[in-house]
Amino acid sequence: MASDYLYQQLESWLLKGIEEQRWLMGDRLPSIRELCKQHGLSKATVQHALQRLEAQGLLEARPKAGYFVALHAKTVKEPISRSRIEAPRPVTVSDLLLDIMRRSAAFDLLPDLHAGELPSGIVTLNRSVARALRRQKGDDYQYYDTPAGDAGLREQLSLHLLRRGWQVDIDELCITSGCQHALFLALMATCEKGDVVAVESPGFYGVLQLLEQLGLQVVEVPTSISTGMDIEALEEVLKRWKVKACIVSPAFSTPGGALMPKDPRERLLSLAEQHDLAIIEDDIYADTALGVVPDPLKALDQYNRVILCSSFSKSLSRDLRLGWISGARWHERIIKLKLVTQLSSSRYLQQGVAEFIADGSFAAHLRRQRHELRERRDRLIAHLRAWPGDLRISLPQGGLAVWVELPDGVDTLEAYPEALDRGVVITPGPLFSVSGQFRNCMRLSFSHPWDKRRVEALNILSAVLVPHG
Amino acid sequence: MASDYLYQQLESWLLKGIEEQRWLMGDRLPSIRELCKQHGLSKATVQHALQRLEAQGLLEARPKAGYFVALHAKTVKEPISRSRIEAPRPVTVSDLLLDIMRRSAAFDLLPDLHAGELPSGIVTLNRSVARALRRQKGDDYQYYDTPAGDAGLREQLSLHLLRRGWQVDIDELCITSGCQHALFLALMATCEKGDVVAVESPGFYGVLQLLEQLGLQVVEVPTSISTGMDIEALEEVLKRWKVKACIVSPAFSTPGGALMPKDPRERLLSLAEQHDLAIIEDDIYADTALGVVPDPLKALDQYNRVILCSSFSKSLSRDLRLGWISGARWHERIIKLKLVTQLSSSRYLQQGVAEFIADGSFAAHLRRQRHELRERRDRLIAHLRAWPGDLRISLPQGGLAVWVELPDGVDTLEAYPEALDRGVVITPGPLFSVSGQFRNCMRLSFSHPWDKRRVEALNILSAVLVPHG
Numbered sequence: 039m040a041s042d043y044l045y046q047q048l049e050s051w052l053l054k055g056i057e058e059q060r061w062l063m064g065d066r067l068p069s070i071r072e073l074c075k076q077h078g079l080s081k082a083t084v085q086h087a088l089q090r091l092e093a094q095g096l097l098e099a100r101p102k103a104g105y106f107v108a109l110h111a112k113t114v115k116e117p118i119s120r121s122r123i124e125a126p127r128p129v130t131v132s133d134l135l136l137d138i139m140r141r142s143a144a145f146d147l148l149p150d151l152h153a154g155e156l157p158s159g160i161v162t163l164n165r166s167v168a169r170a171l172r173r174q175k176g177d178d179y180q181y182y183d184t185p186a187g188d189a190g191l192r193e194q195l196s197l198h199l200l201r202r203g204w205q206v207d208i209d210e211l212c213i214t215s216g217c218q219h220a221l222f223l224a225l226m227a228t229c230e231k232g233d234v235v236a237v238e239s240p241g242f243y244g245v246l247q248l249l250e251q252l253g254l255q256v257v258e259v260p261t262s263i264s265t266g267m268d269i270e271a272l273e274e275v276l277k278r279w280k281v282k283a284c285i286v287s288p289a290f291s292t293p294g295g296a297l298m299p300k301d302p303r304e305r306l307l308s309l310a311e312q313h314d315l316a317i318i319e320d321d322i323y324a325d326t327a328l329g330v331v332p333d334p335l336k337a338l339d340q341y342n343r344v345i346l347c348s349s350f351s352k353s354l355s356r357d358l359r360l361g362w363i364s365g366a367r368w369h370e371r372i373i374k375l376k377l378v379t380q381l382s383s384s385r386y387l388q389q390g391v392a393e394f395i396a397d398g399s400f401a402a403h404l405r406r407q408r409h410e411l412r413e414r415r416d417r418l419i420a421h422l423r424a425w426p427g428d429l430r431i432s433l434p435q436g437g438l439a440v441w442v443e444l445p446d447g448v449d450t451l452e453a454y455p456e457a458l459d460r461g462v463v464i465t466p467g468p469l470f471s472v473s474g475q476f477r478n479c480m481r482l483s484f485s486h487p488w489d490k491r492r493v494e495a496l497n498i499l500s501a502v503l504v505p506h507g
Numbered sequence: 508m509a510s511d512y513l514y515q516q517l518e519s520w521l522l523k524g525i526e527e528q529r530w531l532m533g534d535r536l537p538s539i540r541e542l543c544k545q546h547g548l549s550k551a552t553v554q555h556a557l558q559r560l561e562a563q564g565l566l567e568a569r570p571k572a573g574y575f576v577a578l579h580a581k582t583v584k585e586p587i588s589r590s591r592i593e594a595p596r597p598v599t600v601s602d603l604l605l606d607i608m609r610r611s612a613a614f615d616l617l618p619d620l621h622a623g624e625l626p627s628g629i630v631t632l633n634r635s636v637a638r639a640l641r642r643q644k645g646d647d648y649q650y651y652d653t654p655a656g657d658a659g660l661r662e663q664l665s666l667h668l669l670r671r672g673w674q675v676d677i678d679e680l681c682i683t684s685g686c687q688h689a690l691f692l693a694l695m696a697t698c699e700k701g702d703v704v705a706v707e708s709p710g711f712y713g714v715l716q717l718l719e720q721l722g723l724q725v726v727e728v729p730t731s732i733s734t735g736m737d738i739e740a741l742e743e744v745l746k747r748w749k750v751k752a753c754i755v756s757p758a759f760s761t762p763g764g765a766l767m768p769k770d771p772r773e774r775l776l777s778l779a780e781q782h783d784l785a786i787i788e789d790d791i792y793a794d795t796a797l798g799v800v801p802d803p804l805k806a807l808d809q810y811n812r813v814i815l816c817s818s819f820s821k822s823l824s825r826d827l828r829l830g831w832i833s834g835a836r837w838h839e840r841i842i843k844l845k846l847v848t849q850l851s852s853s854r855y856l857q858q859g860v861a862e863f864i865a866d867g868s869f870a871a872h873l874r875r876q877r878h879e880l881r882e883r884r885d886r887l888i889a890h891l892r893a894w895p896g897d898l899r900i901s902l903p904q905g906g907l908a909v910w911v912e913l914p915d916g917v918d919t920l921e922a923y924p925e926a927l928d929r930g931v932v933i934t935p936g937p938l939f940s941v942s943g944q945f946r947n948c949m950r951l952s953f954s955h956p957w958d959k960r961r962v963e964a965l966n967i968l969s970a971v972l973v974p975h976g
Contacts, residue, residue, distance in 0.1 A: 157648075222847070
């Protein structure tokens with residue numbers, strides 16, 4: 039209306055643009071300078087309009103980046119598919135699934151793209167590792183590192199973890215060849231063949247493969263895509279069957295990036311004590327937090343029952359093959375298992391990474407990466423929102439992927455070969471369970487640079503999965 | 508006698524010097540030029556004397572290095588202690604032994620010495636790895652390597668192994684985190700908890716630890732310090748008990764460096780076929796050969812039953828943590844186990860090592876190392892020959908250690924803490940068996956540079972173990 043204040047006119051114009059999808063969720067609005075020029079308004083008026091929309095939760099201000107169309111839980115429909123509780127069973131991963139898992143480990147729609155620039159953090163890291171190599175002297179190369187790993191790296195990790203509310207002594211840490219290796223050591227130390235392990239469902243397929251190879255049985259616990267494992271369901275499971283260990287990922291579990299609130303964390307620990315359970319905490323995604331990095335479950339571990347497993351693969355580089363484990367009451371056994379199954383880790387590499395953390399380069403890398411991941415997540419969700427059909431999408435505050443629930447009848451496993459024929463790799467929902475559930479779901483990653491070829495791949499996917507009527 | 512020819516006078520003088528231990532076994536004689544000057548003789552006369560002593564097997568000519576007092580099997584008394592055959596049993600490694608094993612992995616009397624110069628081969632290797640790091644680009648760092656490992660490195664390994672009479676396709680090779688990791692994968696792929704595994708006795712303690720942690724039973728097969736596992740004894744074992752796998756090290760097995768001749772190799776393979784056995788070949792010492800590198804047992808494997816395990820730890824660097832496995836009929840299962848237990852190996856590292864092999868640097872490094880190892884072996888044996896008491900010493904043609912049999916009554920396990928108090932680490936005989944045998948034996952390494960502090964450590968050892976009367 040003509041009688042409106044100028045700021046109200048701008049507000050209406052912006053709202054209409056969002057409704058008409060001129061800007062999608064996660065898109066950046068024109069800058070304040072541009073809006074001033076375009077509408078002949080003062081900077082104060084434009085700022086006033088933007089701040090009002092921000093107060094309504096429709097826009098989001100990001101320092102030095104501008105205003106973005108906000109992503110709200112209420113504007114994204116959350117996935118609702120839930121697992122059923124079923125009796126424990128041995129795991130059998132089919133060769134087809136194994137093949138898909140191998141491709142999906144790259145978290146990429148186009149695994150051969152290798153696009154973008156090597157981030158400056160990785161360049162710095164590589165220099166630091168090369169420096170450690172140059173520092174080798176005498177017959178250093180003739181010695182194996184101690185089984186627990188380089189004390190300098192453990193010291194840096196301990197400082198890094200302290201910022202997340204967990205005070206850990208370096209003797210409680212052991213360096214591994216990545217998080218998968220840590221999970222393997224944790225299962226070897228706590229379970230025997232035939233034992234039952236409780237897992238998140240949907241949850242990480244690498245765990246299912248591990249259970250299969252170790253001859254362990256699985257019981258799947260229904261897991262919310264936003265708040266993680268359903269502890270009431272776990273309690274039900276523990277009443278009915280003898281469970282040896284429970285693998286959870288309280289910070290941004292794959293596939294949907296769920297974050298477990300404090301209450302269920304505490305209940306989980308009580309249950310562990312009550313039922314003599316080992317809790318294996320997969321903490322690998324914590325440092326991908328888009329906001330505050332959540333405390334590890336381990337920080338609350340008064341019963342000495344939480345084995346924390348993590349690595350640098352998601353926060354830094356998948357090619358380092360460097361992780362860590364803190365084994366609670368099983369720690370000595372875990373170090374022994376590491377020793378007999380592979381002796382030690384490379385000392386030069388650990389020293390290079392320790393230096394990279396010590397000089398602040400890791401923290402700087404994480405800050406830059408957080409910014410990039412947030413933008414990539416928002417772009418991906420904005421793209422998905424424009425797909426035809428009734429999609430439900432998780433809204434993770436960390437992790438590297440969203441969980442997408444497609445309309446009933448869509449079968450992502452069936453669509454897999456067709457997408458692959460067109461050069462696109464998807465991660466079908468059934469990978470994240472042993473029960474064949476989640477056929478209309480998939481995991482989509484925002485780990486890689488937003489590239490026009492990846493946008494094209496998303497368009498192909500959209501056409502393959504939800505063709506227009 | 509005055510009537511002797513001049514060359515005969517020199518010959519007698521040299522012989523007397525050897526008898527009087529002016530030069531010990533393995534020592535270099537004065538150069539031809541020096542002998543000429545010293546004795547006022549012509550070069551031809553000196554050469555004639557030396558060649559005659561060489562023909563008698565008392566001296567050894569080494570190109571560009573001179574003449575050395577020869578090491579003959581007949582002048583070194585071979586160790587004769589033998590294992591008994593006992594029923595299979597579970598393995599229990601005591602904490603004390605575990606502690607000693609950790610220290611002994613460094614193969615060093617003085618583990619904190621880190622003396623000498625970094626060999627030029629290692630400097631070149633480190634540069635090659637640093638170059639591979641610098642070549643990373645795009646989002647390479649976001650990808651895991653394929654489970655079997657970098658194809659370029661497998662190609663180079665395949666060429667390297669071809670020189671030893673074994674034609675292997677790169678699809679038959681899988682990269683691991685060292686030889687211990689390869690042995691672990693081989694046992695996981697072939698055995699289940701409680702199964703019986705035959706091992707060399709004396710043999711590698713790392714294998715005993717592995718069997719313990721995997722809940723496997725061990726049966727020890729008497730093993731000669733010069734020709735390896737006694738295949739007749741193995742046959743006896745196989746008749747009496749069901750054995751699932753047999754771990755052998757045909758090329759320079761630890762502790763004594765035995766080399767298995769061709770005949771027993773062929774009988775071993777027949778027995779494997781007859782008794783449905785997996786043969787796990789620990790090939791880690793092959794490239795330390797002082798002379799010709801022996802063919803792997805795997806090259807004769809017509810039944811597809813030999814799993815070859817090896818790494819760069821003894822031939823190049825223990826800090827690389829890079830090995831390989833060729834899994835015969837179990838290869839697919841082994842790759843799957845590697846995938847689920849640690850996903851992959853670092854690609855940059857594999858590429859760096861592949862380049863190091865491809866440009867000939869590895870071969871050059873092995874040539875230099877061979878020369879050094881030979882000299883270190885000879886010096887060590889010469890030192891031991893001067894100890895009081897009746898010592899028996901193995902005379903390895905490869906590997907990094909000799910096996911020493913001390914007089915009856917000497918107890919190396921008891922002497923361990925006393926030696927440790929004086930700063931010297933020994934590797935007592937009982938480590939190489941589960942039966943408590945070999946108490947008067949020990950392994951001594953010639954892996955590290957011959958240094959006056961190591962000589963001093965040997966003198967301390969001599970005083971602790973075989974005190975003068």
